[in-house]
Amino acid sequence: MKTVYVDNNATTQVAQEVLEVMLPYFKGRYGNPSSMHSFGGNISRDIKKAREQVAAMINASPSEIMFTSCGTESDNTAILSAIHSAPDKKHIITTRVEHPAIKNLCEHLSGQGYRTTFVPVDNKGRLDLDFLYNCLTDDTVIVSVMWANNETGVLFPIEEISRVMAEKKIFFHTDAVQAAGKVPIDVQKVRANMLSISGHKIHAPKGIGALFIRKGTRFSPFLIGGHQENGRRGGTENVASIAGLGKATELAVQHLEEETVEVSRLRDRLEAALVRDVPSAIINGDRENRLPGTTNISFEYIEGEAILLMMNELGICASSGSACTSGSLEPSHVLRAMGVPYTAAHGSIRFSLSRYNTAEEVDYIIDNLPPVIARLRNMSPFWKGQQVAAKA
């Protein structure tokens, strides 16, 4: 069966070029970079190169890049480092639409003597900046705001927020897991203290991430062990994946323009056709400030899970909300924060495209999804009730 994979915010395929960079480490090049012998020691040069590649993607200095095991580890490290570096302060600020790696950690810390403010968003998923700025206090230890929302693709004004925080000397972290490699990031302009990156969202393998730590920012290690990563993270370096992440960031920079233009065009074509062909299809989130490849569409009065299952039969792989929160019957916390009505939030589908998607794939979805929605609605008492009410 044909597979049309439009779930790239959940995870991406490893680029062929990335795999080629990784393979030598699974064959002859297996030394430990901490070893004294050149068989291992030479490998530290490869890590240095990858660090330069990742740094280049965000205009950082290589010494400001620390490799981690994933975006979640980057996020956890940033938050915990900030609070351990300023133990007298007990107020955390984040948003109501963060990824679980931030949201669940902040909720956990709320049970540990911390007070967390979750800044709301409006019905387009835009952050309430006045609310954010007004809740800053002398007790605020960290402000953590995601760059791009994983479910809607909505981009927050991180540059502006970071400048305000830099002026007020408040520690600022941004979870850029969905943004890095998809939109331009320049840490010379964005004054974040820390910034999280994940490999598997940008065609590197799963199990590798990075954390930007601005020079001069106090740091408290999360993983404590050996002297690796300049004493900032214990544990033997995941050399193959580090090299893969380096290559993936280099490719992301090369493809950034294409991704913005081509992937946006495909996404817009999909979106326009679905809104045209399916009644009561609503696009969730600010269409002006969005990731190029993401669209989140509510098909009112039917269940997202039912849509996903029927799409699955057709080989179309998308998602309802985040993979990291799937399995829950509750509608997405992101859409609830946006005030999307229950009847629409339950029927929301995220399509997330990458540079590997084609116009043919988009057309396949355009041809096949509207009849699926129609069929499901024919079985939905909510939809029928709605139609009767509309006619009355």
Add this chain to the structure above:
Amino acid sequence: MKTVYVDNNATTQVAQEVLEVMLPYFKGRYGNPSSMHSFGGNISRDIKKAREQVAAMINASPSEIMFTSCGTESDNTAILSAIHSAPDKKHIITTRVEHPAIKNLCEHLSGQGYRTTFVPVDNKGRLDLDFLYNCLTDDTVIVSVMWANNETGVLFPIEEISRVMAEKKIFFHTDAVQAAGKVPIDVQKVRANMLSISGHKIHAPKGIGALFIRKGTRFSPFLIGGHQENGRRGGTENVASIAGLGKATELAVQHLEEETVEVSRLRDRLEAALVRDVPSAIINGDRENRLPGTTNISFEYIEGEAILLMMNELGICASSGSACTSGSLEPSHVLRAMGVPYTAAHGSIRFSLSRYNTAEEVDYIIDNLPPVIARLRNMSPFWKGQQVAAKA
């Protein structure tokens, strides 16, 4: 140049069979196991299989295995979970010869309101069990004792210790990173609450580990995020490496007997020849209870680093102490804990063999190392002084 890699306690080559299991995930099989669609969802079956394979190696139940990003993360998780699960208790017991992933974390916690007892070892690296049992208090929150020492290969009587701790209902963790896959481990006999495993010590890739968490043991997550690993560790699963670790543990079980017999034989042959051909060569650690492939030999009155550099010229890759502590000019904390004199500790070399080493490689070392030692000693004022003193 010929490469003779005898640094397998630092890291190992990925087995060909392991690479074959991993490759599909870097190609078409890239879905996120948390996804609703079968393209991703099918992959959770592969994780289930790997969990069964790892569990089988230590006779655990699959639900008792949690995947981590490395041995250091497994160790950190165990210690922090234990102390967070019993916040009123403030006494940690470990040994003076642990890996930095335990040692440095415990030293860090000592600055955070915890009291740590480091149990000593004798001159053969054997743990002082009376000391250990006598320092247990009602305030003891965790006892963490490594299974096999990474520098000397000395095995501690973990089964006995675990029984004592189980009787006294004291949380017991063992860092089995160097032991797992090299000696038999049966968690039905060894009553540890948690046990750490690392992939890259047993021919799986770097960047993957596991933690055994006995059923009924309270657990507090280290990485907080999504619902992965049964809610015990956030972060998208590193599927390729998880599958690789599963295969590597299966291979380890298959090769365990061979490894014990053949690898011990090679190690013994190397050891006997070096002690025979090099004056003042001293084997460090208990030869009765040791890993099959490890020998730690002190070549008195010369510097280990000089030996390593000259071996490196010959393509022989070994190490002085642990890769995770290399770069330090201090002699190994393990050898110091054993009371090895400074003049010997500084000249200690660890040879660690795997099933991939051959008799020819061992002979190459036997033929080439003694002249290197002789040459270095000819340049060593300490050695010359010693010779003069001996003749006087």
